[in-house]
Amino acid sequence: MILYRTRQQILVEHARRWYAVPGEWDALFNRRDLAAFLRGIIKRGKPLRRAPAPAELLAPIGNQEVWAAGVTYSRSRTARMSESKQAGASDFYDRIYHAARPELFFKATPHRTAGPGAAMHLRRDSRWIVPEPELTLAIDKRGRIIGYTIGNDLSCRDLEGENPLYLPQAKTFNACAGLGPGILVSPKPLPRTTIIGLDIRRRGRSIYKGSTRISEIRKPFRVLVEYLFRDNTFPTGCLLMTGTGVVPAGRFCLRRGDEVRITVAPIGTLVNHMS
Secondary structure, rough: OOEEEEEOEEEEOOOOEEEOOOOOHHHHHHHHHHHHHHHHHHHHHHOOOOOOOOOHOOOOOOOEEEEEEEOOOHHHHHHHHHOOHHOOOHHHHHHHHHHOOOEEEEEEEEEEEEOOOOOOOOOOOOOOOOOOOEEEEOOOOOOOOOEEEEEEEOOOOHHHHHOOOHHHHHHOOOOOEEEEEEEEEEOOOOOOOOEEEEEEEOOOEEEEEEEEHHOOOOOHHHHHHHHHHOOOOOOEEEEOOOOOOOOOOOOOOOOOOOEEEEEEEEEEOEEEOOO
């Protein structure tokens, strides 16, 4: 079951059939029986006559904050060490990768989040911006993982590489976080063989493709969530990006007009263009 937001209503999709879901997003997000509630709608409800057009879909977020975990993949550790070497901070990322405590940072408020098909913003004072495709956890206010979506943690690598203290500027700005297309609601974890695929297109032509598996993530999701909720409350829940294992080689940088497509088969494909 995949839960979607549109401008008019909330929808659930199952077996290629779409159903209207009554209620308000934040309340649904935090229902104790969300999966059972949606199964009841699918069982007893009447399917809609048509599926929503892609342009109707919004980011699957209400008043939730978006957070992110860093250096959870070996490939991310290597890339971050390389880009921060001149700043004398490369050892920080190696130590984080092996530490019990994860790197967790605030990524975006809802108004800084771009939904499926929407534009993401390339920061004007950066010359090295990359997409970071990430499996993203949907977590209710009690700290329970209620499902999974796709995230794009747009990042300015030159700013962070210049000095790790610039991380908030490298990560958080207008339209810096892509989310969607919906939330796969499931009480069960995704198979560790699940693939996260990245396709970057320029003028209609693919210029970079890469993929990774969630089995490459070093820290268990329950550990990331437990640290995030330590002495921290999320009244409407939150979303947590779990890190990237797909790193474009060299000094690859996104340009305005580029299209970024991130695919996680059980969820779908998140498509955003750069502006």
